[in-house]
Amino acid sequence: MRIHNFNAGPAVLPEEVLKEVQQNIVDYKGNGLSVMEMSHRSVEYGEIIEGARAAMKRIMGLGDDYAALFLQGGASTQFLMVPLNFCPNDKVANYIDTGAWATKAWKEAKKIGKKYHIAASSEDKDFTYIPKTWELSDDPAYLHITTNNTIRGSEWKIDPDVPAGVTLIADMSSNFLSRPLNFKKYDLIYGGAQKNIGPAGATFVLIKKNMLDRINPGLPTMMDYKTHADKDSMFNTPPAFSIYVIGEVLKWIEKKGGLEALAVNNKEKADYLYNIFDNSDFYRGTVVPEDRSYMNVPFRLPTEELEKKFIAEAKTKDMIGLKGHRSVGGCRASIYNSLPMKAVQCLAQFMLDFERKNK
Amino acid sequence: MRIHNFNAGPAVLPEEVLKEVQQNIVDYKGNGLSVMEMSHRSVEYGEIIEGARAAMKRIMGLGDDYAALFLQGGASTQFLMVPLNFCPNDKVANYIDTGAWATKAWKEAKKIGKKYHIAASSEDKDFTYIPKTWELSDDPAYLHITTNNTIRGSEWKIDPDVPAGVTLIADMSSNFLSRPLNFKKYDLIYGGAQKNIGPAGATFVLIKKNMLDRINPGLPTMMDYKTHADKDSMFNTPPAFSIYVIGEVLKWIEKKGGLEALAVNNKEKADYLYNIFDNSDFYRGTVVPEDRSYMNVPFRLPTEELEKKFIAEAKTKDMIGLKGHRSVGGCRASIYNSLPMKAVQCLAQFMLDFERKNK
Numbered sequence: 220m221r222i223h224n225f226n227a228g229p230a231v232l233p234e235e236v237l238k239e240v241q242q243n244i245v246d247y248k249g250n251g252l253s254v255m256e257m258s259h260r261s262v263e264y265g266e267i268i269e270g271a272r273a274a275m276k277r278i279m280g281l282g283d284d285y286a287a288l289f290l291q292g293g294a295s296t297q298f299l300m301v302p303l304n305f306c307p308n309d310k311v312a313n314y315i316d317t318g319a320w321a322t323k324a325w326k327e328a329k330k331i332g333k334k335y336h337i338a339a340s341s342e343d344k345d346f347t348y349i350p351k352t353w354e355l356s357d358d359p360a361y362l363h364i365t366t367n368n369t370i371r372g373s374e375w376k377i378d379p380d381v382p383a384g385v386t387l388i389a390d391m392s393s394n395f396l397s398r399p400l401n402f403k404k405y406d407l408i409y410g411g412a413q414k415n416i417g418p419a420g421a422t423f424v425l426i427k428k429n430m431l432d433r434i435n436p437g438l439p440t441m442m443d444y445k446t447h448a449d450k451d452s453m454f455n456t457p458p459a460f461s462i463y464v465i466g467e468v469l470k471w472i473e474k475k476g477g478l479e480a481l482a483v484n485n486k487e488k489a490d491y492l493y494n495i496f497d498n499s500d501f502y503r504g505t506v507v508p509e510d511r512s513y514m515n516v517p518f519r520l521p522t523e524e525l526e527k528k529f530i531a532e533a534k535t536k537d538m539i540g541l542k543g544h545r546s547v548g549g550c551r552a553s554i555y556n557s558l559p560m561k562a563v564q565c566l567a568q569f570m571l572d573f574e575r576k577n578k
Numbered sequence: 579m580r581i582h583n584f585n586a587g588p589a590v591l592p593e594e595v596l597k598e599v600q601q602n603i604v605d606y607k608g609n610g611l612s613v614m615e616m617s618h619r620s621v622e623y624g625e626i627i628e629g630a631r632a633a634m635k636r637i638m639g640l641g642d643d644y645a646a647l648f649l650q651g652g653a654s655t656q657f658l659m660v661p662l663n664f665c666p667n668d669k670v671a672n673y674i675d676t677g678a679w680a681t682k683a684w685k686e687a688k689k690i691g692k693k694y695h696i697a698a699s700s701e702d703k704d705f706t707y708i709p710k711t712w713e714l715s716d717d718p719a720y721l722h723i724t725t726n727n728t729i730r731g732s733e734w735k736i737d738p739d740v741p742a743g744v745t746l747i748a749d750m751s752s753n754f755l756s757r758p759l760n761f762k763k764y765d766l767i768y769g770g771a772q773k774n775i776g777p778a779g780a781t782f783v784l785i786k787k788n789m790l791d792r793i794n795p796g797l798p799t800m801m802d803y804k805t806h807a808d809k810d811s812m813f814n815t816p817p818a819f820s821i822y823v824i825g826e827v828l829k830w831i832e833k834k835g836g837l838e839a840l841a842v843n844n845k846e847k848a849d850y851l852y853n854i855f856d857n858s859d860f861y862r863g864t865v866v867p868e869d870r871s872y873m874n875v876p877f878r879l880p881t882e883e884l885e886k887k888f889i890a891e892a893k894t895k896d897m898i899g900l901k902g903h904r905s906v907g908g909c910r911a912s913i914y915n916s917l918p919m920k921a922v923q924c925l926a927q928f929m930l931d932f933e934r935k936n937k
Contacts, residue, residue, distance in 0.1 A: 220610050221605075221610055221611070222609065222610030222611050224611050224615055226615065226616070226617045227617070228617075228815065229614060229615060229616060229617060229618060229815065229818055230615060231611070231615050232612060232614060232615055234604070237603060237604045237612050237614075238604060240603055241600055241603045241604050244596060244599055244600045244603055245593070245596045245597060245600050246580075250581065251579050251580055251581030251896065252580070252581050252583050252590070252898075253591060253596050255588060255591060255596075255777040255778075255823065256583055256585065256588060256589060256590055256591055257585070257588060258585045258586070258587075258588060258899060259588060259778065291650035291651045291652070291655075291779065291817075292650045292651050292655075292800060293650070293814045293815055294814075295799065295800050295813070295814040296650075296651075296800045298799075298800075299798045299799065299800055299801070303798075327798065327799060330796075330798060330799065331798055411814075411815060413815055413818075418614040418818065418819045419614075419618065419815045419816065419817055419818040419819065420650065420779040420780070420816075420817030420818065420819060420820055421779070437689075439658045439662075439686065439689060439690055440654065440657075440658070440686060440689065441651060441654050441655045441657075441658055442658070454654070455652045455653075455654040455770075456587065456588065456652055456770060456772055456778045457778065457779075458650070458778055458779030458817065458820070459588055459772075459777065459778040459779065460777045460778065460779060460819065460820070461779055461817070461819070461820075464614065537610065539611075540617060
């Protein structure tokens, strides 16, 4: 029996992928060793990592002008690498602040002594919306956005326009490959794999190759994107197993029909829940309707007591991961690509029943 | 059929562990989800990571004065973090250089502008031995050693003495937990997991807690050991699956009788091969006998042609990973903890047969 897994990350993976991985965990395709035991320099592993790299770019519609890397350290390490590599001391790192992770991104630029500028922020209304306008500083090194806010449940519905010559960088950790975006607008895209495309332990980075010529000189080896791009993320041992599972998830995405098909499915799942908010004075969404995320659906009940009861009762019905992030409380359903429709239907039904019984 | 896997890393894992992992890869102990899908903040995952942490310290005989962390980025990232955290600008980072990875460690200190000093080096004889004496600089921030040299196949047989008050730091990537060491002599121990204790993607760090008070101020968040120690390596999402497998390998080590038992086994395995070198003018070890590694056994044949033939023929007999590192050529058998005795016996027999046929 598979539980209904609403975890925010690490999160649900496709059952087909788990079964495929299970088959290869002791003996990879009859080679007599586990995929975990393969040298990252072997021909067999080369096919795995190159396959994952190619599938990712194919799904995104990106060409040879982008490099696809698999690094370590999560988005938190990218918060450091981005300003370190791409904010020269005479320029200004620009950020749009849409909640906890977006805040951490600009705070890291500040911490390492870079000039920074908050081009827009939704903090004035407790991060319940995505800013629709922003003002860049003079001499912007780049504009950084967070395309989906895992904790607050807001999501950019457009790919922002920036003036010609301004670099656009996005943390896409929690909505990566959930629907088609105009990926080519972005010069650098990164995120932790553990939400939409794989297990924890790998960080995906898509970088426009012409960015590599603009990296600040003299960086520590492992903090320099060029180190990793020059060696196809094999400068040192990559997180080999996580990359293998990512490759299997990417195959699954292509089999499902790619981003267009996932988008339809993800919207349908999200609408099940948002429709309940819109027709209830018991459940309350926490984000303005036009900026609601298709991936993370936070909501409140009339009292914290009822929220506790809701989460506990859901668990008895095999639904887990419904507790909101500890920094904001409440409830949250994360409904990533791999979460089956029936899990959301089951949750929606439970929400209606719970409302009837507890109103 | 299990192949005989002499890979230098990622490397062989215990078959029992692989089978246990296989059972839990779709449904972890009946919880209805994969271990890869579990929230790192869940009670179940908490038991996994705390279990691994406790087992590691128990096996090493370390107490509450050490913190055990699981980070990302491999030893290469530690080459950066060590001087960043522990070399103040008015002190000197001391290194003993015993080959490629040891060289990379001091080069990173140099790259980030720290004062450094090579306290001893075996480069004069092409890294074929471990220096027996060394000379520290004035005002040493620490002495850094590499306890086993994966590429060259040399290993420290003692835990070096340092004057009172001098910090001792070791990269133990390739001989970690292979035999008892006086671990308490070291203030900081680190390494990539993918040789002796698990799959790629996790970096183990054992750090004496009083070191945390001496960290250079103002470091980037993810580069600061205190960030990770304060949150028990849960500041951000850890490489959760790799840590789970490490935990299973640590259970296996304890079941096998701990480091004393492994040491006996590892020495017996190594002796099979070194005895051949000592009784042959066909195979030639590349390290002085007293410094030979119990983990990585590099050797040469009379010609490069014969080496190629040796590696190719071995592969037809289900022995892989015998090619030396590309920087030094020749052959190398990595014979980590998990490599069964019978794999080494099989290799030894093949070596004798090959010598007879090709001499």
